[in-house]
Amino acid sequence: MSAHGRSEALIPQRSARRESRKNGDVRIVGLGSPQGDDRAGWAALAELAAKPLPACLALRSCVTPATDLLAAMTGARKVVLVDAVAGDVAGAILRGDRSALAASRGALSCHGVALDTLLDLAEACRLLPPELAWVAVTIDPAATVGDTLSAPVAAAVPALARAALEEALR
């Protein structure tokens, strides 16, 4: 069963609302850089791109802080951010909303500009979507070199992708 089918079975009462959504109304935005495990968000997006997705759902990947993220969110009704976050044990899946982002100030970073700072900026510029959620995989900060994911993070990518899809369709 695809992740999409499983999500619908979990939240059947919301299927009517999903049908009324416009194309691209909900976006999953993968944050990352080319450096090692920092590309986990992109890997999750690639996982999702290989599956059939509802028309209301659009995938975006962001490379830079600030503008690319804000441009990716503009006009969406709901955005799910997918990223990597430093953690004690690599490969754990975390979820949260905007308040959780504020609480984790400093742990989630868009390459030198904290994610919650970017979202503060988006809110101030009235670019923040009405609904915002985030999912992340924990990584070892030292594993941000090279062009490939470490073993524990690579193993967690399918779960990260599923979490992102579940949040998007919730």
Added chain:
Amino acid sequence: MTEGRSLKINVPMLARVEGEGALDLEIDRGRLAAARLRIFEPPRFFEKLVEGRAAAEMPDLVARICGICPVAYQMSAVHALEAIGSVEPTGWVREMRRLLYCGEWIESHCLHIHLLAAPDFLGFPDAAKMARQYPEAVRRGLRLQHLGNEIIALLGGRSVHPVGTCIGGFHRAPPAAAVSALRGRLHDAVPLAEELVRWTASLALPHARQDFVSVALRHPSEYPLNEGRIVSSDGLDIAIGEYADHFAEQPVAWSTALYSLYHGRPYLVGPLARLNLNLDLLPPQVRRNLARTEVPMPSSNPYHSIVARAVEVHYALLEALRILDDYHLPESPRVATKTRAGVGYGCTEAPRGLLWQRWETDADGHVVGCRIVPPTSQNQARIEEDLRLSLEAAGLDSPAEALRSRAEAVIRNYDPCISCATHFLTLRIRRRGGPQRARPPEALSTAARSAEES
């Protein structure tokens, strides 16, 4: 002169930011005895890492030195490595490299203006708080910055650590449809760039007149990006290969970064220096828009750098449109290269100023050595000089927190790579001699938060 307090301020190295900044101040009986700035220099380690690697790898590797100006490092490197092999890129490659650089100038300058510098001049602690009162200005800046990123991605494959550049040209030519779509968006943004110049000129910028030497590239017929001779406001005019005859790096006891001095003294590189030396090469449309402001150029006021950046955003947007108006698919996006033993020089204008590189390869095309002199380290002595002048003007008996804030604003005005956070500077002040007397801090910005958004 009244007897002031004396104290010494010492600052440890900072973390948490892209780069590290530290500042030591010694105030002796009301006078600034010493101001020592320490900036961490990533390229210094890089110079050893590349030894023994193939020259062909360098465009991708040097792009990772800096996430804000990867194109600058790529451009200086490929020009140097092509010089070794006597590689002559085509006119198409030359134009595309200018286009790529335009994207980086737009992206970098807009990030600096809106997220880093403007809050200082409008009296806000950060861009998010500033954006609550100036949402239109920040949205405009973010839109322009995004266009800069789009230009980089068009040629580089992505806007951070772009991978499209190679020795001899580019790995691929952008498709005409993508060029056409981007061209339309750039065209629509021209009024925004014009407004940006006027907005920065309307900020309550401090009045200052400092005596400094401007250094930049100068080209016979175009505003400099990738090519030109190195010139200065005191008459220097040299080929880029002669850089080391006039600019010397030297170690200082308080910093891990080397200091660059021009004939033994500080000098300025960056947008204000470029504008001071190349004003006549700006297109008439850009000069007319600047002339409508009350900001005189050339300028000896370091705080006019923010206006110079806005002017360069306007220029870069028009230059990008000029290049894209004439876009055509080439026979090949690159020329053949050859390996050879030798030494080559590359000097291009990074957003923050002159980026000079010297590369040496062996007969097999492997790197024997390189030397990279980034603009931030070239400005380090000038920044210290400015700190001295600015802090004395602000009043050295101000509370330490006020001095730290003022120092950060002075440093941030130079757009060094360390200024990615609002409070990046750990400041230690040691004061000795004289009575202790604190006075209210003098605000950098005289514009109240109730100022109307223009």
